[in-house]
Amino acid sequence: MSGPLEELPRLLALVPYLLTRPGIAFATAAADFGITEDRLRKDLNLLWVCGLPGHYPGDLIEIDFEGDTITLSDPQGVVRPLRLSVDEALALVVALRTLAETPGLADPEPVLRALAKVEAAAGTAAAPADRVAVALEGEGTVLPVVREALARQKVLRLVYWTAGRDETTERDVDPVRLLVVEGSSYLEGWCRRAEGMRVFHLGRVQELEILDEDAAPPRDAPSRDLSQGLFQPAPGDTVVRLALEPGAAWVADFYPCDAVEELGDGRQVVTLRTSGTAWIRRLALSLGASGRVLEPAWLAQRVREDARSALAGYADR
Amino acid sequence: MVAAKKTERLLNLVICLLATRRYLTVQQIREAVPGYGSGEGAAEEEAFRRMFERDKEELRDLGIPLETGSNSGWDDEPGYRIAQRDYQLPEIALEPDEAAALGLAARLWQSAPLAGATGSALLKLRAAGIEPPEGATGLEPRIGATEPAFESCLAGVVQGQVLRFDYRTAGRPAPESRQVEPWGVVSWHGRWYLVAHDLTRQATRVFRLSRITGPVTPEGMTGAVVIPDGSDLRAMVVESAGDTPTTTARVRVRTGSCWELRRTATATAPDGAGWEVVELPYSDHRRFADRVAGYGADAVVLSPDEARLSVVRRLTALAEETATEKTGTEKVATEKTTAEETA
Numbered sequence: 001m002s003g004p005l006e007e008l009p010r011l012l013a014l015v016p017y018l019l020t021r022p023g024i025a026f027a028t029a030a031a032d033f034g035i036t037e038d039r040l041r042k043d044l045n046l047l048w049v050c051g052l053p054g055h056y057p058g059d060l061i062e063i064d065f066e067g068d069t070i071t072l073s074d075p076q077g078v079v080r081p082l083r084l085s086v087d088e089a090l091a092l093v094v095a096l097r098t099l100a101e102t103p104g105l106a107d108p109e110p111v112l113r114a115l116a117k118v119e120a121a122a123g124t125a126a127a128p129a130d131r132v133a134v135a136l137e138g139e140g141t142v143l144p145v146v147r148e149a150l151a152r153q154k155v156l157r158l159v160y161w162t163a164g165r166d167e168t169t170e171r172d173v174d175p176v177r178l179l180v181v182e183g184s185s186y187l188e189g190w191c192r193r194a195e196g197m198r199v200f201h202l203g204r205v206q207e208l209e210i211l212d213e214d215a216a217p218p219r220d221a222p223s224r225d226l227s228q229g230l231f232q233p234a235p236g237d238t239v240v241r242l243a244l245e246p247g248a249a250w251v252a253d254f255y256p257c258d259a260v261e262e263l264g265d266g267r268q269v270v271t272l273r274t275s276g277t278a279w280i281r282r283l284a285l286s287l288g289a290s291g292r293v294l295e296p297a298w299l300a301q302r303v304r305e306d307a308r309s310a311l312a313g314y315a316d317r
Numbered sequence: 318m319v320a321a322k323k324t325e326r327l328l329n330l331v332i333c334l335l336a337t338r339r340y341l342t343v344q345q346i347r348e349a350v351p352g353y354g355s356g357e358g359a360a361e362e363e364a365f366r367r368m369f370e371r372d373k374e375e376l377r378d379l380g381i382p383l384e385t386g387s388n389s390g391w392d393d394e395p396g397y398r399i400a401q402r403d404y405q406l407p408e409i410a411l412e413p414d415e416a417a418a419l420g421l422a423a424r425l426w427q428s429a430p431l432a433g434a435t436g437s438a439l440l441k442l443r444a445a446g447i448e449p450p451e452g453a454t455g456l457e458p459r460i461g462a463t464e465p466a467f468e469s470c471l472a473g474v475v476q477g478q479v480l481r482f483d484y485r486t487a488g489r490p491a492p493e494s495r496q497v498e499p500w501g502v503v504s505w506h507g508r509w510y511l512v513a514h515d516l517t518r519q520a521t522r523v524f525r526l527s528r529i530t531g532p533v534t535p536e537g538m539t540g541a542v543v544i545p546d547g548s549d550l551r552a553m554v555v556e557s558a559g560d561t562p563t564t565t566a567r568v569r570v571r572t573g574s575c576w577e578l579r580r581t582a583t584a585t586a587p588d589g590a591g592w593e594v595v596e597l598p599y600s601d602h603r604r605f606a607d608r609v610a611g612y613g614a615d616a617v618v619l620s621p622d623e624a625r626l627s628v629v630r631r632l633t634a635l636a637e638e639t640a641t642e643k644t645g646t647e648k649v650a651t652e653k654t655t656a657e658e659t660a
Contacts, residue, residue, distance in 0.1 A: 004324045009379055009437055011328055017444040032443055034436070046321060050328045052336055053349035077335045080405035081444035085380040086475055088438035091431040095422035098460070105458060106421060107414075114415035114422075121409040121445075128475045131501035131544070133551045134460055150455040161576040166615065168576060180458035183507030206576070249487045253508075253527050265490045282611035288631025306613045307635035313569075313617040314629050 010035075011043060013081050015061065018072035026068050044070065051076045089122035093129035102136045104143030105180065137184045139202040145210065146187050146202065150175050153215045156189070159207040160200055164278040168206060169193070174217035190217035197221045237273040240280050240299060244268045245290035251283070269294065281306055326352035327372055331381060335404060340386050340396030343369055373397075411447050420449040427459045430468050462509055464526035469533035470511050473499045477542040479516070482533040484524060492530045497522070498542040501550040510554045523557035562598035566605060567619040569594050574615040578608065594619065602627050 010033060017032070018024065030040045044063055051060035062074040084092070096115040099106045119126045149156045156173045173189040176197070180186070184201060191198040197217075239258075244251055246266030259271040274280055277299055284293050284303040293300040329350045334341065346369065347353045353365050376383050382403040385395050411419060423439055426432040439449060462468075466482065473480040480499050483492040497513035500521075504510075509526040555561075570578065572591050579585070582595040599605035606627030609616050618625040 003320050004327055005375060005379065007320075007324045008327050008331075008375075010440065011324065012331065013440040013444040015444075017440075020444075020446045033440065042321075046325055046328070050325060051332060053333050055329075055351065076332050077401075078332060080401075081441040082380060082404060083382075083406050084438055084441060085434070087430060087434040088441070090475065091426055091434040092419070092422060092438050094431075095425040095435070095460075096418065098425060099418065099422050099458070102458075106418060110412070110414035111418040111422070114411060114418040117409055117411060117415065118419070121407045123407070131474045131550070132471070132503070133501065134504040135506075135551055135554075136458070136460075137506070147456065163577065166574050166576070166612065168573065175455070177455040177457055180460075181507075182461065183504065204577070246487060246489070249485075253525070266487075282613070285613055285631065285635065286607040286611035288607075288610060289634035303635055307632040310610070310613040310617075311629065311632045311636055313614055314625070314632075 007043075009082070011047060012078060014043060015047065015072065015075045015078040016081050018063070018070055019075050019079065022071045022073075023066070023069045024071075026070060029070060047072075084122045084125050086125045086128055089118075089125040090129045090132060092118050093122065093126050094132045094134060097129075098134040098136060102180075103140030104147075105136070105185075135183070136180055137203060139185050139205070142202045142205050142208060143178070143185060145208055146175065146178055149210045149215070150178060152210070155211040155213040155215050156187070157209050157211055158200060158205050161204040161206060163201075163204065164276045166278075172211065173198070173200070174215040176217050176221070176223065188223065189215075190221055197223070234273075234275060237275050238277055238296065238299075240272045240274060240277070240296070241294040242270050242272065242280075242284070243292045243294050244270060244287075248287050248290040251287070251291065277302075285310070322352060326350060327375065330372060331376065331399065334383070334397055334399040335401060337398050339388050340384075340398050342394050342396045346397065406441055406445050409442070409445055409447065413450075416447060416449050419447075421456060421458070423449060425458055425460050427461045428463060428467075430471070431462070460504060461507075462504075464509050464529070466511075466526045466529040466533050467502070467509055469535070470499060470502055470509075470526060470529075473533065473535055474502055474511075476535065476539040478535045478539045479537045479541060480513070480533050481536055483530045485528040485530055495522075495524070496536070497524075500542070500544045500548060502526075503550050503554045505551070505554050505558075510557075512548075512550045512553050521553065523554050559600050559604070561600055563600050564602070564621065564624075565596050565598050566609075566621060566624050567594055568597055568609060569617040569619055570612070571615040575612050578612065578616060599624075606631060 014029075014033065018029070021029075026037050026040060030037045033040065035043075047061050048063045049060065053059070059076065060074075061072065061076050061078075064071045064073065093115065096111055096118060100108045100111040100115060146156065156175055158171050158173055159168060160171055161168045171194075172192045173187065174192070175187055175189040177188050178185065179188055179199070184203060187200045187202060188197065189200070190196070242251065244267065249266060249268065252260050252268060252270050255270075255272055257270045257272055261269040263269060272280070280293070280299065281303055284291060285306055293303055329352070330346070333346065333349050341349065343366070347355075347365055353368060354361055356362075373383060382399060384398050384400055384403070386398075387393075387395050419442070423435050426435050442449070470480065472478075478499075479496065481494065481496045484495045485492045496516045497511075498516065499511055499513045501512045502509055503512060511524040511526060511529075513522055513524065514520070515522040565583065568578065569588055569592055572593060578597060579595055582597055584596040586594050588594045597605075602621075602624040605624050606618075609618055609624070610628045610631045618628050
């Protein structure tokens, strides 16, 4: 898409950008602006016919090309970029505050210095940023160790709790990246125990240490595409249908559902896909009368058995 | 290329108004800036006026501070100019570690409209001479905002404008219309909330954005919403979730299991072979019962009674549900058939 509303801000930024970088390469400038070199050439062709009233040669924006480089010598008054808009100031200020306030995610000191400078430069445009807040689970003790292992490219030894099976295991992981998705922090890495790429919820790391061993994740190990969320259906997944009473409507908000059928009066039937059914059994147990497994039948039977054996614990006392 | 011509005209207009100290009348602007046409007829004059009105709107939408005023008390026709002081981004220089922090922060927003705003903000900062590094590898904090209502709620908050929307409340059959003064938006545990003063209920309310159905409509004047001093938005969201513990439960857990429950334990003591008793603070016995019941036979609530009974009630409903579940399935099956018949 291109139109004046998109092009004008770019051109107004391009003039001072080039002014402060005489002799910059076409490729660098195009990359910094996220446009193709062809688009940049069109932008420059437009710039140098613009200028002060009169529009004689001395009134126009002056640009010299030498080989693959650009030098802008007369900006005709467009010497500085435009002030940050409210949305722009808000995006930067809230993001920096979030980094500063999330324990372990970044060294807070340079973040706070950058924040103070951006706020000062934004002026009054930064005020509405006070009305937006982001709380992330930082995992203050675990995160700095994971960051260090990533920076030094060392293997991490985790004592990790797997929620689905409710069991704790020790795993050596070649760390690949640290993710913060949907409010929680995760480590993605090559799990030597599972011999596969795995995502570890940092809130479930009980202990961790950096081993004196260089990390070497397999080069072709696939990283997860996060654009569709952290958890994605796989072909072998079990399809589960749950009937939810109005009080359990949060389930449809909380878990990614393939389908939600409204039955009226706030009752719903949701369809979920899962690779392991242990967590669905837990979910069904915790929902009690307000959620029922409709399909598959064997899972409904397992939940019934789980409930009976759990009740036995209450009969004793 | 009509679009390129228009961009050229707007850029010349900005340069012209930045260069002038005097306010320029529309006629002076028409003569100074190419592209407005020079026809003398009434129709051409009218076309120019409309074109200039649109251009003014577009510059203001881009945040360009277009000033209106007169050069002296005798001028009856107001003119326009752009003050460099209001236009220019003030000087800003970042140390390398500050630029790195900014680079990391800039990757936080994953979705519209804040991802786009970050991109255009970075262009301006680059134009001011800052070079944000491409970022430390391997660190990817992201904040999504997939809720359809996010953009309009954020706009209402920033504009300080009353909002109207339909909201689904758990346990209510149909969404209800709400009219609110928005105070702020908060992301907590990966979900967005709107903190607002509900005008119908005359009370502060926290709305989950995913439960807003349909459009969010702004009403009335911008800047009409006044937020009381000292409002802690985040605290209001946390409080509405009822997460501040008020009671402590004693729960018998199997050794090596229930780690997530144990995480919040204030005390742990052995209780026979293979079992421990943990003390767990909580706020709401129903929600607490949800958490414990999920562990099945590995966790047994000893006290207080209300939490214990809540768990037993959940388990009993499931253990004895053979008969009721059947009717549930039948009802769903019937409704599905009906849907297929009508389709």
